[in-house]
Amino acid sequence: MDFQDYKDVWVFIEEKDGVIAPVSLELLGAGRKLADKRGSELAGVLIGENIKHLTSTLFEYGADIVYVYDQPIFKHYRTESFMKALLHCSNKYKPEIILYGATSTGKDLASAVATDLPTGLTADTTELDVEEDTGLLLASRPAFGGNIMATILCKKYRPQMATVRAKVMKALAPVQGRKGTVIEEHIDLAEEDIRTKVLEIVKETTKKVRIDEADIIVAGGKGLGSAEGFQLIHRLAETLGGVVGASRDVVEAGWVAHAHQVGQTGVTVTPKIYFAIGISGAIQHIVGMKNAGLIIAINNDSEAAIFEACHYGIVGDAFEIVPILIEGFKNALTREEVSHVREV
Amino acid sequence: MLHIVACIKQVPDTKIIKMNPKTNTMDRRTAPAILNPYDAHAVEEAVRIRNRYGGTVSVVTMGPPPAVKAIKKCIEIGADEGYLITDRRFAGADTLATSYAVTKAIEKISKTNPVDLIICGKMSIDGDTGQVGPGIARRLDIPPLTSVNKVVEVNQEQGYAIVHRKFEDGHEVVQSTLPCLLSVEKTINEVPYSSFPNMLKAAKYEPHIWSVDDLENVDIKQLGLKGSPTIVSKVWTPSKPEGGTLLEGDAKEQVEQLLSIILEKKELFTVKEES
Amino acid sequence: MSEKFDAIVVGAGPAGISCAHDLAKGGANVLLIERGEYPGSKNVMGGVLYRKMMEDIIPEFYKEAPLERPIVEQRFMMMEKESALTFSYKGLEWGKEPYNNFTVLRAKFDQWFADKAVQQGAILINETVVLECIVEDGKVVGVRTDRPDGEVYADVVVLADGVNSLLAQSLGFHKEYKPNEVALATMEVLKLDKKVIEDRFNLEENQGCTIELFGDATKGIVGTGFLYTNKDTLSLGVGTLLSGLIKHKIKPYELLEYVKNHPMIRPYIQGSEPQEYLAHLIPEGGYNSMGKIVGDGVIVIGDASQLVNAIHREGSNLAMTSGRLAAETVLLAKEAGDFSERRLDHYRVKLLDGFVGQDMKKYKDSTHHFEKFPQYFEQYIPMINRAASQMFTVDGSSKWEKQKKIMKDLGSTKEKMKLARDIYRAWKVVK
Numbered sequence A: 001m002d003f004q005d006y007k008d009v010w011v012f013i014e015e016k017d018g019v020i021a022p023v024s025l026e027l028l029g030a031g032r033k034l035a036d037k038r039g040s041e042l043a044g045v046l047i048g049e050n051i052k053h054l055t056s057t058l059f060e061y062g063a064d065i066v067y068v069y070d071q072p073i074f075k076h077y078r079t080e081s082f083m084k085a086l087l088h089c090s091n092k093y094k095p096e097i098i099l100y101g102a103t104s105t106g107k108d109l110a111s112a113v114a115t116d117l118p119t120g121l122t123a124d125t126t127e128l129d130v131e132e133d134t135g136l137l138l139a140s141r142p143a144f145g146g147n148i149m150a151t152i153l154c155k156k157y158r159p160q161m162a163t164v165r166a167k168v169m170k171a172l173a174p175v176q177g178r179k180g181t182v183i184e185e186h187i188d189l190a191e192e193d194i195r196t197k198v199l200e201i202v203k204e205t206t207k208k209v210r211i212d213e214a215d216i217i218v219a220g221g222k223g224l225g226s227a228e229g230f231q232l233i234h235r236l237a238e239t240l241g242g243v244v245g246a247s248r249d250v251v252e253a254g255w256v257a258h259a260h261q262v263g264q265t266g267v268t269v270t271p272k273i274y275f276a277i278g279i280s281g282a283i284q285h286i287v288g289m290k291n292a293g294l295i296i297a298i299n300n301d302s303e304a305a306i307f308e309a310c311h312y313g314i315v316g317d318a319f320e321i322v323p324i325l326i327e328g329f330k331n332a333l334t335r336e337e338v339s340h341v342r343e344v
Numbered sequence B: 001m002l003h004i005v006a007c008i009k010q011v012p013d014t015k016i017i018k019m020n021p022k023t024n025t026m027d028r029r030t031a032p033a034i035l036n037p038y039d040a041h042a043v044e045e046a047v048r049i050r051n052r053y054g055g056t057v058s059v060v061t062m063g064p065p066p067a068v069k070a071i072k073k074c075i076e077i078g079a080d081e082g083y084l085i086t087d088r089r090f091a092g093a094d095t096l097a098t099s100y101a102v103t104k105a106i107e108k109i110s111k112t113n114p115v116d117l118i119i120c121g122k123m124s125i126d127g128d129t130g131q132v133g134p135g136i137a138r139r140l141d142i143p144p145l146t147s148v149n150k151v152v153e154v155n156q157e158q159g160y161a162i163v164h165r166k167f168e169d170g171h172e173v174v175q176s177t178l179p180c181l182l183s184v185e186k187t188i189n190e191v192p193y194s195s196f197p198n199m200l201k202a203a204k205y206e207p208h209i210w211s212v213d214d215l216e217n218v219d220i221k222q223l224g225l226k227g228s229p230t231i232v233s234k235v236w237t238p239s240k241p242e243g244g245t246l247l248e249g250d251a252k253e254q255v256e257q258l259l260s261i262i263l264e265k266k267e268l269f270t271v272k273e274e275s
Numbered sequence C: 001m002s003e004k005f006d007a008i009v010v011g012a013g014p015a016g017i018s019c020a021h022d023l024a025k026g027g028a029n030v031l032l033i034e035r036g037e038y039p040g041s042k043n044v045m046g047g048v049l050y051r052k053m054m055e056d057i058i059p060e061f062y063k064e065a066p067l068e069r070p071i072v073e074q075r076f077m078m079m080e081k082e083s084a085l086t087f088s089y090k091g092l093e094w095g096k097e098p099y100n101n102f103t104v105l106r107a108k109f110d111q112w113f114a115d116k117a118v119q120q121g122a123i124l125i126n127e128t129v130v131l132e133c134i135v136e137d138g139k140v141v142g143v144r145t146d147r148p149d150g151e152v153y154a155d156v157v158v159l160a161d162g163v164n165s166l167l168a169q170s171l172g173f174h175k176e177y178k179p180n181e182v183a184l185a186t187m188e189v190l191k192l193d194k195k196v197i198e199d200r201f202n203l204e205e206n207q208g209c210t211i212e213l214f215g216d217a218t219k220g221i222v223g224t225g226f227l228y229t230n231k232d233t234l235s236l237g238v239g240t241l242l243s244g245l246i247k248h249k250i251k252p253y254e255l256l257e258y259v260k261n262h263p264m265i266r267p268y269i270q271g272s273e274p275q276e277y278l279a280h281l282i283p284e285g286g287y288n289s290m291g292k293i294v295g296d297g298v299i300v301i302g303d304a305s306q307l308v309n310a311i312h313r314e315g316s317n318l319a320m321t322s323g324r325l326a327a328e329t330v331l332l333a334k335e336a337g338d339f340s341e342r343r344l345d346h347y348r349v350k351l352l353d354g355f356v357g358q359d360m361k362k363y364k365d366s367t368h369h370f371e372k373f374p375q376y377f378e379q380y381i382p383m384i385n386r387a388a389s390q391m392f393t394v395d396g397s398s399k400w401e402k403q404k405k406i407m408k409d410l411g412s413t414k415e416k417m418k419l420a421r422d423i424y425r426a427w428k429v430v431k
């Protein structure tokens, strides 16, 4: 394998119903840094049906090149068809690095591609860097339940691949009118060649909690004592117009659904304000919320680790503090004549 | 009769791993080895499918000799047979080398009883990648179906399976040819408390144990550390954040200060026009 | 109906494992049921394992068992608030084969021991709780577990389910213990560097030390404390009669905290990290509290039959011996095809004739004695400390004067008489 032949940083662009997944834009941001450091180009790989119009967005977010596979057979994501396209592209243009969002689709595709190439694949990366002169990708991820971080290298194979968690990298501010090169590609693939068929797509109608999109998160932990105690969190969230977050222990205790879990095995969130109430601040929780704009911790143990991860902390009993906070907030709002309190 | 293979792994119980806060090292002694929790669901799903259509459930794992315990756990859940491949030459495998070795074991199992369906867990709690399942599927050249949270039908006669694959805001119903490989979500089923007869069977059960030499057509270079493209170069403990300001005064005063801090972000608390 | 066994042993502690081991070795088809995740996972013991009784079951076990340290020194500490009188015996002969006893961590040791029983052919089932004995026509014929299809049958059921033995209780073999028949022990396993342990306790590698604590360790409540050296951990615990805790309105963990912070103990454990916290009951009623231990198709062994020598903090050894004798009895019964109470009574007879029974009888009054006369713990230990302090403080007064002072401290003639009587009484119950 001649490493000289491999250049450029690629991002697999995840698209659904004509919408680019936010993580793909974040990866363009991260990939841009790597490409600049290597003095190489940043490319997106876009696979789907009727998706050409999306390329302009990708350029605005930092891509220099977009490889496009626009064929009816790519209407739905399927491992086999997408993998074939990506393998085709990779074998033809030989990237040095390919990044995927660590979503179910990204992981599925990356695992299959890595096996066929074959090459190494680092999962759930949270930090990325590259060695300027060798192009060696330094992909770091939490290991052993998040208690430690490990940097994973792939020295002997190209391309180097990693899936990267959503919300940990930053998308660049889009530059209106930024242009790049579109390279249209095509593979001969008949429907009969694909062994899986999507029979139906079922959208869940019930509104899902999307804590990763919230501006205000009020998260509660085991310190609330019980499902009843946890109602306090709901009350504060309601008052502030935020959504409820939770530690894993709370979710495991069944006080709220898993969709509310913040942290390594839950969701990574970046709200403007994050309340951590009765949460001890285990590393696995912190990694999921440390990038919030303003972190406020309430805990009755002044030694709790959460106080090291917050901007402001109150040492006290949640059952004393929070009700005062709820009252105080309501009063403050009327005082300041903020009329349209968000209805929840 | 269906032959279903579940791939399982024995893992340290990361929930129990305690960190020594002073030295920031792991106290591994406190972490007992358990059956990867996701794989318990894989085995349970295999057992349910067998109970519905008839057939055999085999479990296979690559791991050190104590992994026999994890296999026994699967027998408790209801598996019929267990295979452990264990050899020093497997040691240090990353996902690529793991999928290679497990594939070789499945190929051998297939020789006596062809495999129709392979089921993996979503991920292992120590490897934590979810890559091994799709890897095995690619090596066997069968379709991988990840994020499966329901098995609707397995039709051996006509050679297809229908499953639900879950995603963020719903699921898709997918049909695949058999054999295929499923990676299942935890939500796919609940693993019930095993029956006493199963416990007895497990206590007495002795799994098949194979070394590299018992497998066929093995390229030694693709095993273990040698066959692993990824290497761990550095391990460190994440740096601690510096810590914030603790508010002072009694509860009322603290809340007052807090309010003035959050109300600086007043724009968050007003309605954006309803659309 | 699931298959029938020759014997079912309930509880994989030292008693149950010993019994299952010897039964299997004797060719019986035996099922061992444990509710913990694995044998030892739920067990608590300060950690002294006696070599002799273990060797009766597995000769030369010390060559492979996971042991912590062979004990070469035993210290006894009479504690006051800011003083302690310690005496000790250290013998290097205990550091070599065949050894005297060892510190062990039960989680490791019991697993190993149970593996030995399994190797002999015993079938071990973990994570399964036996809910009750199945009784037909007044005979125990099997057990019912908490699992689906959970009934299982056998000729004999051996109850080795530990101190509470709800199973023996439900058979009407004994009543619920009174607070003055059980001690509540709490202990912590403290992690400490191996070298530091060896320095602090003046040990070489592969040498261990035990310290038994009396007096202020239990704030004067009837009971004892202990501090044992493991490889790279210490076991520190206190055990007091439940009645004492109730009377003094003190919570068990508070007592443990108190000991940890005691100026006589703190230096030993400084810098250590708590690794495990455990609490457990110890039956201390002794011989007088023993209930019925044999019935038709059933035998009770170990702590379940109140076999603990409270004075010498022994238990596992009695448990093992009782397990061994029960196995012997069941094998004989199997040969005879008779599992009646009369036949199984062989076990009771052998037990009471042997050292177990002898010891149990000998110390039968000890716990009750100390509980009845709290002055031993409340007054005499402080007194001894004062005496020692007097004697050893160099302040210019002659030893004669010191002795006089000490005698005065012992109180009036009448009080001295009482002291003498108490000492004699204590001597009689423990000698």
Ligand SMILES: Cc1cc2nc3c(=O)[nH]c(=O)nc-3n(C[C@H](O)[C@H](O)[C@H](O)COP(=O)(O)OP(=O)(O)OC[C@H]3O[C@@H](n4cnc5c(N)ncnc54)[C@H](O)[C@@H]3O)c2cc1C
Pocket: A144, A145, A146, A220, A221, A222, A223, A224, A246, A247, A248, A249, A250, A261, A262, A263, A264, A265, A266, A267, A277, A278, A279, A280, A281, A282, A283, A284, A285, A288, A298, A299, A300, A301, A304, A316, A317, A318, A319, B014, B015, B016, B125
């Ligand atoms: C592989 C792995 C993945 C994990 N993933 C996640 C994850 O994604 N998300 C996650 O959150 N955790 C995760 N964890 C678990 C994590 O390690 C912690 O166990 C968990 O976050 C602790 O939850 P907690 O803070 O609610 O509970 P605890 O640690 O029990 O903390 C409760 C806190 O409440 C305080 N408190 C008690 N009473 C009051 C009161 N009246 N008022 C105020 N404060 C009070 C206490 O002082 C304490 O600090 C993971 C662990 C592992 C091993």
Ligand SMILES: Cc1cc2nc3c(=O)[nH]c(=O)nc-3n(C[C@H](O)[C@H](O)[C@H](O)COP(=O)(O)OP(=O)(O)OC[C@H]3O[C@@H](n4cnc5c(N)ncnc54)[C@H](O)[C@@H]3O)c2cc1C
Pocket: C010, C011, C012, C013, C014, C015, C016, C033, C034, C035, C036, C039, C040, C042, C043, C044, C045, C046, C047, C048, C049, C050, C128, C129, C130, C131, C160, C161, C162, C163, C185, C186, C187, C237, C239, C280, C281, C282, C301, C302, C303, C304, C307, C308, C313, C314, C315, C316, C317, C319
């Ligand atoms: C703090 C402390 C320190 C001690 N120190 C020493 C010492 O240094 N040396 C010494 O020799 N002894 C010591 N002992 C006493 C010793 O631990 C016991 O005497 C010994 O463990 C008794 O063994 P056993 O097998 O009868 O009971 P246990 O060891 O209690 O075992 C009973 C087993 O039965 C299981 N079980 C219970 N109920 C059920 C059920 N319904 N179904 C299935 N399984 C069940 C339990 O999980 C347990 O594993 C100490 C005790 C304590 C508490």
Ligand SMILES: Nc1ncnc2c1ncn2[C@@H]1O[C@H](COP(=O)(O)O)[C@@H](O)[C@H]1O
Pocket: B006, B007, B008, B009, B036, B038, B039, B042, B060, B061, B062, B063, B095, B098, B102, B119, B120, B121, B122, B123, B124, B125, B126, B127, B128, B129, B130, B131, B132, B133
């Ligand atoms: N050593 C192994 N032996 C057998 N199956 C494995 C092994 N490691 C992982 N698997 C399977 O692959 C799944 C994903 O594991 P991982 O890629 O390590 O997250 C697991 O849930 C198992 O089903």
